[in-house]
Each structure stands twice: as structure tokens, then as C-alpha cells.
Amino acid sequence: MVQLSIARLDASFAALSDATRRGILERLGIADASITDLAEKFRMTLTGMKKHVGVLEQAGLVTTEKVGRVRTCRLGLRRLEEEAAWIERYRRVWDARFDELDKVVEELQQKEKADGRRKRQ
Amino acid sequence: MDAGKDSEQTSMKNRTAVERKSDREVVVTRTFDAPARIVFEAWTRPELFRQWWVPKSMGMVLRSCELDVRVGGRYRLVFGDDPANPIEFFGRYLEVTPPSRLVWTNEESGADASVTTVTFEEKDGKTLLVLHELYPSKEALDAAGTGAADALVETFEQLDELLVTLDATV
Numbered sequence: 001m002v003q004l005s006i007a008r009l010d011a012s013f014a015a016l017s018d019a020t021r022r023g024i025l026e027r028l029g030i031a032d033a034s035i036t037d038l039a040e041k042f043r044m045t046l047t048g049m050k051k052h053v054g055v056l057e058q059a060g061l062v063t064t065e066k067v068g069r070v071r072t073c074r075l076g077l078r079r080l081e082e083e084a085a086w087i088e089r090y091r092r093v094w095d096a097r098f099d100e101l102d103k104v105v106e107e108l109q110q111k112e113k114a115d116g117r118r119k120r121q
Numbered sequence: 122m123d124a125g126k127d128s129e130q131t132s133m134k135n136r137t138a139v140e141r142k143s144d145r146e147v148v149v150t151r152t153f154d155a156p157a158r159i160v161f162e163a164w165t166r167p168e169l170f171r172q173w174w175v176p177k178s179m180g181m182v183l184r185s186c187e188l189d190v191r192v193g194g195r196y197r198l199v200f201g202d203d204p205a206n207p208i209e210f211f212g213r214y215l216e217v218t219p220p221s222r223l224v225w226t227n228e229e230s231g232a233d234a235s236v237t238t239v240t241f242e243e244k245d246g247k248t249l250l251v252l253h254e255l256y257p258s259k260e261a262l263d264a265a266g267t268g269a270a271d272a273l274v275e276t277f278e279q280l281d282e283l284l285v286t287l288d289a290t291v
Contacts, residue, residue: 086263087139093179094149094252095137100173102135104163105155112159 015059020044021052025061025075032074035064144259149252157243160250161220164239165190174198181208192217196225233261 015021024038033041039049053073056062060083063076135152142148153160163169171186184207185199192214200208209229215236216224223239238253256262 087141090147091137091139091149094139094151096176096178097173098135098137098151098153098250100176101160101163102153104169104173105153105159108159108162108169109155 011055011059012061015055015061018052018055021056024052024056024073028062028073028075032072034070034072036070038073141262142253145256145262147254147256147262149254151250153248153250154246155248156220156246157241157248158220160248161223161241164223165217165219175200190214190217190223230261233257233264235261235265 016025020042023042027033027038027041035046035049035053038044038053039046042049044052053062053064057064057076060076062073064071064073066072135154137149137151140148140150163173165188167186167188170188171183174186175181175183181200182202183198183200184204185197187198188194188196190196194217195211195213197209197211200210210227212226212228212234214223214225216222216238220243221241225237227235227237233256235254235256238255240251240253242249242251254262254265256265
């Protein structure tokens with residue numbers, strides 16, 4: 001199901017740090033496009049556009065499919081969503097536990113302080 | 122009170138962070154405003170442990186909690202409303218070093234036993250807690266992430282919010 005590593009999340013954020021790549025994602029959000037379309041749109045060489053798409057593909061943000069001589073790119077957000085959701089589910093469990101643990105720890109501290117005062121008196 | 126103060130107060134709450142370190146490992150970190158010996162106590166005394174391990178939002182009832190906290194000692198947690206159909210979590214302690222380290226096995230899944238290591242690091246009267254879980258396989262970790270957490274009733278609302286945020290980001 002979920003294929004996650006922090007290295008890949010890093011790759012996602014690195015991919016998003018570039019304005020052109022964010023532009024490509026925005027473009028693909030409207031419609032799928034070929035590498036050639038994207039290269040023209042962003043006034044870039046095919047090689048340059050292939051590199052950008054490659055970075056986005058590595059990060060799981062874009063998927064590509066080659067049909068004949070045309071490579072079509074589309075948004076591949078699914079994986080990023082799944083990864084983030086997995087982490088968030090896991091985190092919610094521990095966060096809820098630790099909020100309760102805060103209360104227990106606070107009570108123990110209060111009790112210790114009270115006992116300390118009694119001993120001194 | 123102005124907005125600046127509000128946001129300062131929000132950031133006062135200690136944050137629970139989760140990272141998948143590899144395909145088989147997940148690490149949870151959290152700071153507590155108390156010395157390590159106090160936090161350690163809450164992890165090792167059953168009557169304290171049961172007060173926080175199952176928050177209400179999990180929608181589960183903890184029926185019994187036995188912790189024999191010493192090297193080789195066993196623990197057993199029993200959940201569920203129906204005594205005829207209990208959900209059990211059990212294993213044994215591999216390391217017990219008060220107040221800085223606890224290691225135990227999780228054996229309820231049989232061959233998929235994971236090992237949990239908790240360290241308590243005190244600094245300036247606060248304790249940094251690091252919980253590390255090592256699973257035998259990536260599949261076991263993926264399943265753990267969904268299994269335990271699915272008991273949370275708010276999960277899907279949270280997920281929806283998160284997805285909205287992600288959509289807005291891109």
C-alpha cells in the first residue's frame with residue numbers, strides 16, 4: 001500500500017522548491033500534457049523539461065506514460081497523500097496518548113511537591 | 122490578548138513528531154515538562170500506565186493491564202467490551218534501565234513481532250522521549266500504521282483536513 005521513506009518526502013519537498021516545477025504541477029492540475037507541450041509552454045528545451053519532470057516523477061508528484069512517441073505527464077499526488085495520511089494517523093495515536101501522559105506526569109509532580117513540603121514541615 | 126500571544130501559546134504545547142526512518146522503522150518524539158524519573162514512572166507503574174495509554178478518542182476499553190517491568194518480565198494488555206472475544210497485546214521486556222531506557226517486544230502478531238525502544242533524555246528539568254519501533258518487514262509496519270490507528274474516531278476528519286491542506290499547497 002504505502003511506500004514511504006523520509007528520503008522520499010525530502011525528494012517531494014525538494015521537487016516543490018523550484019518555481020518551474022511548481023508551474024508544471026499547476027499546469028498538470030488543469031490537464032495532462034506531453035513533455036513537448038510542457039517544454040513549449042515553459043519555453044524550455046526538451047532535455048531541460050525532461051529533467052524537471054524526472055525530478056517530479058522521482059518525488060512521486062508526477063507520473064508519466066509513453067504511448068508511441070509521446071510521453072504524457074499527469075499529476076501523481078496520490079502517493080504523497082497516502083504517505084502524509086499514514087504519518088498523520090500514526091501521529092494522532094501517539095499525540096492523544098501523550099496528551100493524557102502529560103496529565104499523569106503533572107499529577108505526579110504535584111504530588112511529589114506536596115510530599116516534599118510535608119517532609120520539610 | 123492579541124493574535125501574537127495566541128500563537129505563542131499554541132506553540133507552547135509540546136509537539137508529537139513522527140518520522141519513518143526506513144521501511145521498517147518509525148520514530149516518535151515528544152518533550153514532557155517533567156524530569157525523566159517521573160515520565161519513566163508513568164510508563165512502568167501499571168496503575169499510571171493505564172491512565173494514559175488508551176485515550177478516550179481511541180474508543181477502546183482497557184480491561185486489564187499487567188506490566189512486570191524487569192528484564193525478561195512479561196506484559197499483557199487486554200482490550201475489548203466482550204470478554205469472550207478479547208483483543209490482547211503482549212510481549213516481554215528486553216531492557217529496563219531506570220529512568221532512561223525501556224525495550225520490549227510486541228508478540229501479539231506472532232512472526233511479525235516488533236521491538237519498541239523508548240529512551241528518556243532529561244535536560245533542564247524536561248524530558249525528551251524518543252520511541253523507536255522496529256518491524257520485521259515493511260509490510261508489518263504499513264499494517265501497524267493502519268491497524269492501531271484505525272481505532273481513532275477522528276481520523277478521517279483529520280485526514281480530510283490534511284488532504285485539503287495538501288491540495289492547497291500544490
